[in-house]
Amino acid sequence: MVGGGQLSRMTHQAAIALGVDFGVLAAGPADSAALVCGNVTLGDDRGLQDVLAFAKANDVVTFDHEHVPEPVLRAVEEAGGLLRPGRDPLRFAQDKLRMRTRLTELGAPAPRWRAVASPEHVTAFAAGTGWPVVLKAARGGYDGKGVWVVDDADAAAAVVARAAAEDVPLLVEEKVAFERELAVQVARSPHGQVAVYPVVETVQRDGICHEVIAPAPGLSEDKATRAQQLAIEIAHALGVTGMLAVELFETADGVLVNELAMRPHNSGHWTIEGARTSQFEQHLRAVLDLPLGSPRTDAPFTVMANLLGGEDPEVYRRYLHVMAVDPEVKIHFYGKDVRPGRKIGHVTVTGDDHRDLLERARAAADYLRGDDQ
Amino acid sequence: MVGGGQLSRMTHQAAIALGVDFGVLAAGPADSAALVCGNVTLGDDRGLQDVLAFAKANDVVTFDHEHVPEPVLRAVEEAGGLLRPGRDPLRFAQDKLRMRTRLTELGAPAPRWRAVASPEHVTAFAAGTGWPVVLKAARGGYDGKGVWVVDDADAAAAVVARAAAEDVPLLVEEKVAFERELAVQVARSPHGQVAVYPVVETVQRDGICHEVIAPAPGLSEDKATRAQQLAIEIAHALGVTGMLAVELFETADGVLVNELAMRPHNSGHWTIEGARTSQFEQHLRAVLDLPLGSPRTDAPFTVMANLLGGEDPEVYRRYLHVMAVDPEVKIHFYGKDVRPGRKIGHVTVTGDDHRDLLERARAAADYLRGDDQ
Numbered sequence: 001m002v003g004g005g006q007l008s009r010m011t012h013q014a015a016i017a018l019g020v021d022f023g024v025l026a027a028g029p030a031d032s033a034a035l036v037c038g039n040v041t042l043g044d045d046r047g048l049q050d051v052l053a054f055a056k057a058n059d060v061v062t063f064d065h066e067h068v069p070e071p072v073l074r075a076v077e078e079a080g081g082l083l084r085p086g087r088d089p090l091r092f093a094q095d096k097l098r099m100r101t102r103l104t105e106l107g108a109p110a111p112r113w114r115a116v117a118s119p120e121h122v123t124a125f126a127a128g129t130g131w132p133v134v135l136k137a138a139r140g141g142y143d144g145k146g147v148w149v150v151d152d153a154d155a156a157a158a159v160v161a162r163a164a165a166e167d168v169p170l171l172v173e174e175k176v177a178f179e180r181e182l183a184v185q186v187a188r189s190p191h192g193q194v195a196v197y198p199v200v201e202t203v204q205r206d207g208i209c210h211e212v213i214a215p216a217p218g219l220s221e222d223k224a225t226r227a228q229q230l231a232i233e234i235a236h237a238l239g240v241t242g243m244l245a246v247e248l249f250e251t252a253d254g255v256l257v258n259e260l261a262m263r264p265h266n267s268g269h270w271t272i273e274g275a276r277t278s279q280f281e282q283h284l285r286a287v288l289d290l291p292l293g294s295p296r297t298d299a300p301f302t303v304m305a306n307l308l309g310g311e312d313p314e315v316y317r318r319y320l321h322v323m324a325v326d327p328e329v330k331i332h333f334y335g336k337d338v339r340p341g342r343k344i345g346h347v348t349v350t351g352d353d354h355r356d357l358l359e360r361a362r363a364a365a366d367y368l369r370g371d372d373q
Numbered sequence: 374m375v376g377g378g379q380l381s382r383m384t385h386q387a388a389i390a391l392g393v394d395f396g397v398l399a400a401g402p403a404d405s406a407a408l409v410c411g412n413v414t415l416g417d418d419r420g421l422q423d424v425l426a427f428a429k430a431n432d433v434v435t436f437d438h439e440h441v442p443e444p445v446l447r448a449v450e451e452a453g454g455l456l457r458p459g460r461d462p463l464r465f466a467q468d469k470l471r472m473r474t475r476l477t478e479l480g481a482p483a484p485r486w487r488a489v490a491s492p493e494h495v496t497a498f499a500a501g502t503g504w505p506v507v508l509k510a511a512r513g514g515y516d517g518k519g520v521w522v523v524d525d526a527d528a529a530a531a532v533v534a535r536a537a538a539e540d541v542p543l544l545v546e547e548k549v550a551f552e553r554e555l556a557v558q559v560a561r562s563p564h565g566q567v568a569v570y571p572v573v574e575t576v577q578r579d580g581i582c583h584e585v586i587a588p589a590p591g592l593s594e595d596k597a598t599r600a601q602q603l604a605i606e607i608a609h610a611l612g613v614t615g616m617l618a619v620e621l622f623e624t625a626d627g628v629l630v631n632e633l634a635m636r637p638h639n640s641g642h643w644t645i646e647g648a649r650t651s652q653f654e655q656h657l658r659a660v661l662d663l664p665l666g667s668p669r670t671d672a673p674f675t676v677m678a679n680l681l682g683g684e685d686p687e688v689y690r691r692y693l694h695v696m697a698v699d700p701e702v703k704i705h706f707y708g709k710d711v712r713p714g715r716k717i718g719h720v721t722v723t724g725d726d727h728r729d730l731l732e733r734a735r736a737a738a739d740y741l742r743g744d745d746q
Contacts, residue, residue, distance in 0.1 A: 009389060010389075012389070012409075013386050013389050013390070015409075016382060016383075016385070016386050016409045017386070017703070017704065017705045017706065018704065018706060019704075019705075019706025019707070019708055019718065022409075034411070035411060036385075036388075036389045036395075036410075036411045037409075037411050038407070038408060038409045038410050038411050038413065040411065195700075276700075276701050276703070276723075277700070285696070290693060290696055291693060291696040291697035291700065292700060293696070293700050293701075293703075294700040294701040296701065298671050298672055298723065299671055320663060320664060323658070323663055323664040323666070324664035327568075327649075327650070327664065327665060327666050327667040328649050328666075328667040328669065330390070330649070330666075331390065331391065331392075332390045332392075333390065333391060333392025334392070335392055345392065350649075350671065
């Protein structure tokens with residue numbers, strides 16, 4: 001797996017049970033996965049030489065991020081490296097303009113959008129949708145970076161000018177009056193086998209996925225089925241191998257596709273405890289073309305909350321407190337130094353009452369961050 | 374953790390989520406845990422120098438086997454090393470004569486027994502219990518090794534002579550007419566906090582734990598409570614820290630203590646999927662004096678079956694088949710070369726009907742071994 005972050009760390013855990021030889025290409029020895037994995041290659045996890053060498057040393061290469069540049073992916077495939085997902089589907093995850101264009105061709109429901117080359121493109125677009133609108137960098141954004149909600153033509157012009165100066169292609173999307181945000185994950189293997197997980201509710205804060213409730217409480221069966229079908233259709237149409245996460249807006253009428261990610265995803269961390277097959281195991285099964293595992297859930301609800309760093313870098317005492325207060329909370333630490341706002345782990349709780357679970361997951365996350373003190 | 378076997382490998386998985394710095398002292402780089410862990414010390418996992426150096430390099434030392442000789446344990450403690458469990462409780466796990474003596478003092482129900490220094494001791498004992506009787510090496514036995522069921526005085530004399538030649542102390546136990554074998558696990562922390570798991574049924578074959586059904590179907594609440602209380606009492610009385618497994622015989626009247634193990638145990642592998650807190654996570658929490666996790670179960674039943682090697686060392690094709698036939702079977706491979714009869718992994722299935730689960734777990738294990746072909 002290229003990249004040594006927490007997704008790679010948790011994939012390593014799954015690889016142990018499967019008995020799969022798992023290696024990581026990590027930028028440094030203190031990377032989340034590099035701290036725990038027995039087979040670590042240190043190198044530039046976006047650079048041509050290092051990714052190429054890593055691909056030569058491994059039968060299959062997959063990714064814990066989408067930041068390996070297209071020319072690098074191309075060179076690896078041309079040298080005979082087996083990328084899963086491959087360069088072709090990854091282009092859609094790396095470039096929102098390509099993604100939007102392809103989804104429009106497929107007839108997938110989505111926010112209205114257009115490519116932006118000038119401030120006038122934005123004002124013309126907003127004349128149809130109304131202000132505010134959402135400007136997005138087509139490439140390089142994640143976790144809320146590269147997304148700007150603009151209220152008027154002046155604000156839009158400022159973003160467009162800055163993007164032009166940095167040579168970043170832009171698109172504009174309508175700001176959807178959604179009821180809530182949802183996500184659905186599907187695994188697809190090279191054989192074409194798919195396994196789809198229940199649709200979950202995601203609670204975003206500052207552009208970062210904060211909490212996940214699985215399955216999304218009160219979601220109509222129509223919308224749930226539609227969302228799952230959409231994920232399967234997109235996975236097939238784009239030729240995805242491995243996990244695909246489809247982030248969605250729920251509106252009164254249905255669901256709209258917001259973003260795609262072709263890797264294990266924060267919205268699927270709940271599957272470690274909540275589903276028979278975790279997204280990490282499923283990703284491995286899919287990219288290795290093994291038969292997929294069951295995505296079935298046991299408990300009625302599973303709630304996940306991200307652990308973000310607070311002001312105090314010392315979390316040990318608070319960690320003990322959280323464990324003692326609620327022995328059913330499952331804690332996942334990523335081995336990262338604590339910095340304010342940094343994702344340092346997550347907690348998961350399973351049970352019957354999603355309100356109770358959310359309260360408990362939040363209490364653990366808030367306490368660990370130091371908010372209650 | 375001293376020892377690089379599968380118990381260490383699965384403890385490593387649990388350490389990743391807890392964010393605990395976990396290192397292994399393994400005899401070789403191909404040891405089950407050494408293959409996957411990022412922090413491996415190669416050395417003699419029973420030898421004075423290497424265990425001493427390992428203890429100096431780590432805050433807390435625990436074990437995946439009971440074979441570190443007592444003088445080594447003593448030297449480590451005298452040098453200030455923190456062993457959990459400590460030398461004191463470990464003596465009872467290492468020496469069945471000590472264990473039987475202590476359990477008798479505690480009034481724990483157990484098979485009748487006595488120390489054996491001559492063939493006459495056995496015949497005198499059998500005069501009270503009837504033949505056959507069970508001779509056991511007091512030290513060094515595991516997985517059925519060091520246990521002999523003898524039918525008469527001649528057979529007993531042969532075992533006694535061989536043991537005397539090898540300087541192995543012996544004891545004799547009555548052969549209990551048990552209804553089935555049970556096991557119960559308890560975690561105890563240095564604080565004295567305990568967490569006890571449901572009593573399970575274990576199915577032994579050739580002295581090796583083959584299958585585990587959790588909880589033991591149809592076990593009366595009286596017996597279940599008695600078994601759990603026994604485990605807690607023994608853990609406290611012996612000063613155990615970490616996981617304690619108590620293997621039991623169920624008889625018409627109650628339960629009898631058969632064996633003790635002070636580490637994660639084969640009878641607890643089901644907890645990875647079947648309980649909120651796996652025995653591996655619980656062992657780490659206990660030996661690190663962290664608050665213990667909930668041993669609660671979600672599914673009504675969990676069944677575990679060991680995967681033993683068959684004649685054919687190539688299991689890949691059969692592995693695919695097992696995954697494809699039953700996508701709900703959870704496979705755990707230990708990274709070991711396949712040899713006939715060797716434990717190479719285990720499978721776990723959770724659900725409502727323990728008969729169905731046992732059938733499915735057996736089918737997977739049998740197919741993987743090559744029995745169906």
